[in-house]
Amino acid sequence: MSSALTPQQLHPRLDHLTVIDVRTPGEYAGGHIPGALNIPLDQLRRALPELREAAGRGELAVVCASGSRSQQACEELTAAGVPAATLVGGTDAWAEHGHPLDRPEGGRRAWAMDRQVRLVAGSLVLLGLVLGLFFPMARWISAFIAGGLVFSALTNTCGMAVMLGKLPYNNRPRGGADLDTTLAELRG
Incomplete structure (x- = not known):
C-alpha cells in the first residue's frame, strides 16, 4: 500500500525528497513542482531501476495533475518493491495552497x-x-x-488518455529534459 502526502506535508520536505511528475512532457512544461523530474506514467517501467536506486537514497514523492495518475504510479512502484508516496490532489492542490509551480522558458502550456x-x-x-x-x-x-x-x-x-498521451504534442519536451536525461539525473 502506498502512502499519501498533502501539499502542507510535502512543502517543508521538498528539499529532502525526490519528486517524480508522471504527467506527459507537455503537461509538465505547463507547470510543475519545483525540482520535480518528469517520468511519464507510460514510461514508469523503463525507469524502475533508476527509481529503485533513488528510493534507496531517500523518499520518493509522485505527483500528477489531480492525484489519480500518481496513485496509479505509486501502486505500480509498490508492486515492484519501490516505496513511494502520492501527492493528494496533485499539482492542482499544490497551486491551490499557494505553492509555486515552475514553468520552463519556452514551455508552452499544454492542456491537462x-x-x-x-x-x-x-x-x-x-x-x-x-x-x-x-x-x-x-x-x-x-x-x-x-x-x-x-x-x-x-x-x-482511461484508454483515451493513454492514446492522447502518445500524441506528439504531449510527448515533446518543452523547456524540460527528455527521459534519458532525467534517468541519468536520477542515477547521479
Missing part, C-alpha cells in the same frame, strides 16, 4: 490530460449524435464513448 479527454470525448459524442440524424448507425459512436467513460470511472483508468 483530463481536459483533453473531455474535449475529445464530448466532440465524438456530438459527432455521433449529429451524424446519427443522417446515418442512424452513427449513434453507436456516442454509445461507444459513453461506455468507455463508464468503464473509465469504474476502473479508474
Whole structure:
C-alpha cells in the first residue's frame, strides 16, 4: 500500500525528497513542482531501476495533475518493491495552497490530460449524435464513448488518455529534459 502526502506535508520536505511528475512532457512544461523530474506514467517501467536506486537514497514523492495518475504510479512502484508516496490532489492542490509551480522558458502550456479527454470525448459524442440524424448507425459512436467513460470511472483508468498521451504534442519536451536525461539525473 502506498502512502499519501498533502501539499502542507510535502512543502517543508521538498528539499529532502525526490519528486517524480508522471504527467506527459507537455503537461509538465505547463507547470510543475519545483525540482520535480518528469517520468511519464507510460514510461514508469523503463525507469524502475533508476527509481529503485533513488528510493534507496531517500523518499520518493509522485505527483500528477489531480492525484489519480500518481496513485496509479505509486501502486505500480509498490508492486515492484519501490516505496513511494502520492501527492493528494496533485499539482492542482499544490497551486491551490499557494505553492509555486515552475514553468520552463519556452514551455508552452499544454492542456491537462483530463481536459483533453473531455474535449475529445464530448466532440465524438456530438459527432455521433449529429451524424446519427443522417446515418442512424452513427449513434453507436456516442454509445461507444459513453461506455468507455463508464468503464473509465469504474476502473479508474482511461484508454483515451493513454492514446492522447502518445500524441506528439504531449510527448515533446518543452523547456524540460527528455527521459534519458532525467534517468541519468536520477542515477547521479
